[in-house]
Amino acid sequence: MSSIPSFLRFAQADLSVREARQNLIATNLANIDTPNFKARDINFAQSLQAALTGSGGTATPLYLTGTPVRLDGNDVSPTREKLESLQNVGAMNKEVVFLHQSTTDLLTALKPNPNGI
Secondary structure, three states: OOOOOHHHHHHHHHHHHHHHHHHHHHHHHHOOOOOOOOOEEEOHHHHHHHHHHOOOOOOOEEEOOOOOOOOOOOOOOHHHHHHHHHHHHHHHHHHHHHHHHHHHHHHHHHOOOOOOO
């Protein structure tokens, strides 16, 4: 059994997968004008499950579907990528706030009470 609390293991896995996703979104946006570039993303739920169970290692990028392909063969949608990035960053911020509050609560619980109560 690991000595790391489960909420920390989950947060580490969540932030790790979200970081990988953010890197893919950034790559998509950086290649918006690259001919024949195909946008990629990850299946977040599968990647998080793999990270939690230790069975997957890194998130596996998948090609996106359903986005119109331009004449140059590129299918990156700047609107979609920006929205996905904002949602991903928002989720990362929520995880960091949760971690901060959880560790603050844990430290408060471990401090001795000077009043003896």
